[in-house]
Amino acid sequence: MQRCGPAPVAGTPLAFAPVLAGLMQDDFQLALPYALRRLRSYPGEGEVVTLTTAGATRAAYPQITARIDRLAHALRRLGVTPGERVGTFAWNSQRHFECYFAIPCSGAVLHTLNIRLHPDHLAYVINHAQDRVIFVDDTLAPRLAAIADRLPSVMRYVVMGETPTDLPNAIGYEELLADSPETPFDYPEIPERQAAALCYTTGTTGEPKGVLYSHRAIVLHSSSLLMTDAIGLQASDRAVLVVPMFHVNGWGWPHAAALNAMTLLLPGPHVQPEPLAKLIEQERASVIGCVPTIYADLLRYADEHHPDLSSLRFGVCGGSAMPPALAQALHDRHGLRLLHAWGMTETSPMGAVSRAHPDPVSPKQGKAVPFVELRITDEGGGELPWDGQTPGELEARGPWVASAYYEDPSPDGFNDGWLRTGDVAHIDPAGFVQLTDRTKDVIKSGGEWISSVELENLLMAHPAVREAAVIAMPDERFGERPLAAVVLTSPASAEELREHLRPHVASFWLPERFAFVDSLPKTSVGKFDKRALRALREAGDLGAGSER
Ligand code: AMP
Numbered sequence: 001m002q003r004c005g006p007a008p009v010a011g012t013p014l015a016f017a018p019v020l021a022g023l024m025q026d027d028f029q030l031a032l033p034y035a036l037r038r039l040r041s042y043p044g045e046g047e048v049v050t051l052t053t054a055g056a057t058r059a060a061y062p063q064i065t066a067r068i069d070r071l072a073h074a075l076r077r078l079g080v081t082p083g084e085r086v087g088t089f090a091w092n093s094q095r096h097f098e099c100y101f102a103i104p105c106s107g108a109v110l111h112t113l114n115i116r117l118h119p120d121h122l123a124y125v126i127n128h129a130q131d132r133v134i135f136v137d138d139t140l141a142p143r144l145a146a147i148a149d150r151l152p153s154v155m156r157y158v159v160m161g162e163t164p165t166d167l168p169n170a171i172g173y174e175e176l177l178a179d180s181p182e183t184p185f186d187y188p189e190i191p192e193r194q195a196a197a198l199c200y201t202t203g204t205t206g207e208p209k210g211v212l213y214s215h216r217a218i219v220l221h222s223s224s225l226l227m228t229d230a231i232g233l234q235a236s237d238r239a240v241l242v243v244p245m246f247h248v249n250g251w252g253w254p255h256a257a258a259l260n261a262m263t264l265l266l267p268g269p270h271v272q273p274e275p276l277a278k279l280i281e282q283e284r285a286s287v288i289g290c291v292p293t294i295y296a297d298l299l300r301y302a303d304e305h306h307p308d309l310s311s312l313r314f315g316v317c318g319g320s321a322m323p324p325a326l327a328q329a330l331h332d333r334h335g336l337r338l339l340h341a342w343g344m345t346e347t348s349p350m351g352a353v354s355r356a357h358p359d360p361v362s363p364k365q366g367k368a369v370p371f372v373e374l375r376i377t378d379e380g381g382g383e384l385p386w387d388g389q390t391p392g393e394l395e396a397r398g399p400w401v402a403s404a405y406y407e408d409p410s411p412d413g414f415n416d417g418w419l420r421t422g423d424v425a426h427i428d429p430a431g432f433v434q435l436t437d438r439t440k441d442v443i444k445s446g447g448e449w450i451s452s453v454e455l456e457n458l459l460m461a462h463p464a465v466r467e468a469a470v471i472a473m474p475d476e477r478f479g480e481r482p483l484a485a486v487v488l489t490s491p492a493s494a495e496e497l498r499e500h501l502r503p504h505v506a507s508f509w510l511p512e513r514f515a516f517v518d519s520l521p522k523t524s525v526g527k528f529d530k531r532a533l534r535a536l537r538e539a540g541d542l543g544a545g546s547e548r
Contacts, residue, residue, distance in 0.1 A: 031190040031215035033105045035222070035258035040065045044235055044261035049283060050093045051270045056282075059094055061261055070180035071102035072187065077180070078133055078156055082107030082188065085198060087126060087134035087154075089113045089144055092245045092266040095160045095173055099135050100245070100254045104196035104215065105187050111198040112246040115140055116524030123150045125200045125208055128407065133158060135173065139269070141165035192216035198406060199248055201345045202523055209413075210406030211345050213249065220371065221348040221400040222255035230353050230369045231316060231339070237262040238283055238311075242271055242290035243319070247525050248349040251289055251318070273301030277309070284311040291319035293526045295338065296326055296466070302334045314339050318349070320527040321435060321453045325461035327361040340365055342433065346419055347372065348400035352433050363457055364432040365425075372398035376427055381415050388428030391436055391449060394421045424449075441530050443472040443482050450482055450509050452530075455501065459484060462500045464492035467520050469528040471537065473513065482511040485533055485542060487520060515542040 043061035050057045059067075080086055086103045088110065090096045103110040111129050113122065122143070126134070130153040136144050138161030145166040148154070157167040158176060196215040200208035225231045233239060233256050241264055243251045257264050265283050267276060276298060279285065295317060302309065317327070318341040330336040340357075342365035343349030352374065354366030368374040376384045376392030384392040395418035402419055413420055424437040436442070436451035443450040452470040459468035467487040472480040486497065494514040501510055521532035536542045 029190065029192040029215070030219040031192045031194070032101060032196055032218060032255070032258075033187040033190055035219060035255060036065065036068065036101050036105050036187070039258040039261060042261055046235070046257065046261035046263045048094045048097055048257075048264045048266065050266045051268045051275060051279060052093075056279075057094065064094065064098060066182070067177060068098050068102045068105070069185040070177045070182070071098050072106040072185035073180040074176040075102060075106050075108060075133070078158075078176075080106070080108050080132055083109065083195070084132045085109045085111045085129045087111045087113050087129070087131040088246065089115055089134055089136040089140055090160060090246065091115070091137055091140075091268045092241055092250065093137070093160070093268050094266065095135070096245050097254050097257075097264065097266070100250075101258065104218075105190070106185070107188050107190060107194070109195045109198050109212070112249075114200070114202065114246050114524050115143070115244075119143070119147050121208060123147045125210070126151050127153065128200075129198055129210060132156075135160060136165075136167070137161055138163035138165060141167055141170075190215055192219070197249060199246075199345055202247075202525055209408050211402050212406040213348060213400075217348055217400040218249065218252070218255055221249075221350060222252045222259055224350065224369055224371060224400075225252050225256040226260055227370065229355050230350065231256075231341070232355070233260065233262060233287065235260040235262055237286045237313075238265060239263065240265040240267065240276065240279060240283075240285045240288040242267060242276065242288060242294055244525070248343070248345045251316070251343075251349060253289060273297040274305075277301055277305065277307035280312060281308050286311055286313050287316070288312060289316040289318075291526045292317055292322050292326060293320075293467075293522065295322075295330060299326060299330055299334070302330075309334050309336050312336055316341055318343060319525060321363065321365075321457060323457045323460040324361045324363050325457070331360065342366065342423075342435065344421060344423075346402040346413075346421070347396055347398075351396055351401075354432070357432060362432075363454075364428075364434045366433065367431045368396075368398075368433070372396060372401065374427070374433060375418070376425055377415065386427040386429055386431065388432075388434075389426055391424050391426045391451075393439055394423040394425040394433065394435070395419060396421055424451075438530075441471070443470070443480050445475070445480055445482070445508060446478040448508065452482065454505070455482060455484065455509065455511065456528075458501050458504050459486060459497060462492065462497060464488050464490045465497070467528075469520050469530060469533055470511065471530050471533050473537065481513070482509070483513045483515060483537065483542075484511045485515045485517050485520060487517060517542065 047060045086108045088099050133156045135158045157170040160173040192215050195212045197213040241253050314337045317338040322340045327338045340354040342352040352366040384390045397418045425435045455470045456468045466489045470482050470484045473483040475481040521529040523529045
């Protein structure tokens with residue numbers, strides 16, 4: 001009998017009323033005002049450093065908590081009431097960090113807006129959330145100004161920066177703070193189940209869906225980031241947060257920083273490899289968090305310019321599959337160890353981390369972090385064994401996993417209390433999860449599944465391949481066959497790439513078709529956009545350069 005995942009949720013509702021209540025302070029609310037109190041009491045030596053075009057700005061935590069108080073006063077003056085949504089449209093910066101706390105701690109809901117959304121999607125999410133106020137970086141304001149007449153719920157725009165904007169009812173952030181009293185803000189008692197933040201999924205299929213995080217979920221998630229068996233962020237860390245703060249709570253690192261007062265190094269719009277490498281060198285960064293495409297850029301830069309990355313303890317790599325060849329090259333050539341992690345908007349995001357895997361460049365996403373439960377299911381929703389082979393849809397539950405979408409019934413997203421992730425994975429007997437696909441990206445050839453992710457990882461291990469994305473092509477005989485779209489750094493033929501794959505995969509996995517392209521479409525958060533790639537193929541725009 002193979003070992004399976006955790007016991008399924010019982011069909012009958014759990015009885016939450018205890019037979020004999022424990023005598024602990026169970027009414028202590030796990031809410032963000034606590035995290036803010038902690039940061040105020042234990043500010044340590046930590047600071048928030050922001051890269052701006054004029055150079056780095058820095059502020060120690062006592063200065064920042066005082067500014068958060070002023071911002072909370074200002075929100076009250078603006079008429080924001082508890083439960084109302086307040087948007088941010090911003091790069092990673094100290095001001096964005098201040099919004100992360102002032103908005104939820106004053107009882108409102110922080111709605112982080114993805115700055116790369118198409119204007120129609122942006123208008124959709126702002127209107128769906130009914131944002132009352134939006135905090136916007138001056139450099140990004142024109143994008144909001146272009147749709148402002150379609151945003152009836154927004155009563156004020158608060159502009160972060162000096163450049164004048166065309167936004168109606170705009171007020172400057174610093175002006176707003178200057179008009180606030182210096183007295184500490186009297187934060188309300190916030191029940192831990194109150195909503196604290198809202199983030200919409202990137203909507204690669206259908207309309208974006210809102211994930212509404214409770215205070216409790218955020219506090220528990222951020223405390224788990226400090227566990228050594230999870231990410232293990234420490235008070236002494238100097239953490240470069242490249243992952244956008246508009247995406248899934250900035251992986252929870254700003255909240256974790258409130259708990260341990262570690263230093264946050266925020267690159268603002270300077271997320272290109274050169275400024276990032278300089279930030280690491282100059283600030284002696286100890287941890288970095290970003291998606292694989294940024295690590296790939298960093299690797300190319302480091303190979304050429306040899307920056308000193310020796311201060312980094314490790315880099316957290318998530319958001320899409322970590323190509324083992326990339327992890328190996330960063331480790332061997334630059335001494336940087338990557339820590340592979342899996343998560344999604346609906347899981348706050350941290351769900352699994354590969355901390356304990358003996359192979360540091362394993363493609364496995366890792367084990368579920370404490371308090372998150374993972375299982376795999378078949379098409380009927382039945383649980384599958386943890387044998388390291390049988391693929392199924394990955395499902396998750398836990399205190400920082402979504403139980404529903406905001407103002408959107410979407411029952412399809414859940415199975416008996418578990419979140420259906422839409423990821424296809426297998427789990428080995430030790431509990432290590434390995435994603436093989438998204439359910440919508442998996443290639444079904446002659447009734448068998450081909451993992452696009454595995455083919456991509458293998459292709460990206462070829463020295464001539466910079467990027468590779470594999471999608472399904474309709475096929476009369478087999479139903480679907482894989483098509484590999486490849487960006488080359490030096491000449492290589494389809495035959496050579498097939499030969500490179502041959503020893504590693506079953507022969508029916510070998511793609512007959514390759515499309516050699518100059519670049520691959522990416523989503524707003526830097527992942528390969530397979531929907532766009534499929535559209536290009538359908539429009540015949542991948543044809544040029546294809547080879548059978
Ligand atoms: P998002 O909600 O935009 O953060 O996207 C979440 C999705 O990104 C997951 O459901 C996965 O498909 C993908 N993803 C996240 N982390 C990883 C990872 N380490 N490896 C492979 N895919 C990942």
